[in-house]
Amino acid sequence: MAKKGLRSTAQRRLIVDTFFEGASHMTIEDLLTEVRVRDKGIGYATVYRTLKLLAECGVASERRFGDGLSRYELADDAKSHHDHLICVACGTIVEFEEPKIEALQDEIASRYGFHVTSHKHEMYGTCGDCQKKVS
Ligand SMILES: [Zn+2]
Ligand SMILES: [Zn+2]
The missing domain is CATH 3.30.1490.190 (Ferric-uptake regulator, C-terminal dimerisarion domain)
Structure with missing residues (x-):
């Protein structure tokens, strides 16, 4: 992940941890709500970019189930x-x-x-x- 330039700022770490611990199939909004419980300063764009990076690294899979929303879950490699x-x-x-x-x-x-x-x-x-x- 370091290769992909994922800066391990505290906010990103919190987003990644919350994604791993949280429910499967979360939307960006779902994850944003979860991380804001612990850090109110986290914005939508940071969550969006972090999820995109996780998907690019093959850690997360993006899924679309017909409601127009992107949902994220751990990739098959991780699960x-x-x-x-x-x-x-x-x-x-x-x-x-x-x-x-x-x-x-x-x-x-x-x-x-x-x-x-x-x-x-x-x-x-x-x-x-x-x-x-x-x-
Ligand atoms: Zn039902
Ligand atoms: Zn699933």
């Missing part, structure tokens, strides 16, 4: 690979790991002569709680 179920009604994001899906994806890729370096598997719908609210 095991997982896929997502997204509730379009309340925004709940569930992570899952399914070896059968992973194996099947590899099988499909090799069928087409692809060497897969990464993939995203996202399923959109309504979660159990939201289904109960409608009925």
Whole structure:
């Protein structure tokens, strides 16, 4: 990270620590709210730039789940690979790991002569709680 010129100022360190300790799939606003609990002086731009740097370094992954917001989580290198179920009604994001899906994806890729370096598997719908609210 030092190579990428990430200045280890106290503010940046706090942002990085909060990102690692915090919930997965945080937006810039979510992380800003969290860091401001500990340091009111931190601005949106600093959080934005720090997250972008983490993403460039491969520490964080940026995800977009159809609501127009960028969400950040630890990259697969830092955390095991997982896929997502997204509730379009309340925004709940569930992570899952399914070896059968992973194996099947590899099988499909090799069928087409692809060497897969990464993939995203996202399923959109309504979660159990939201289904109960409608009925
Ligand atoms: Zn829901
Ligand atoms: Zn995730």
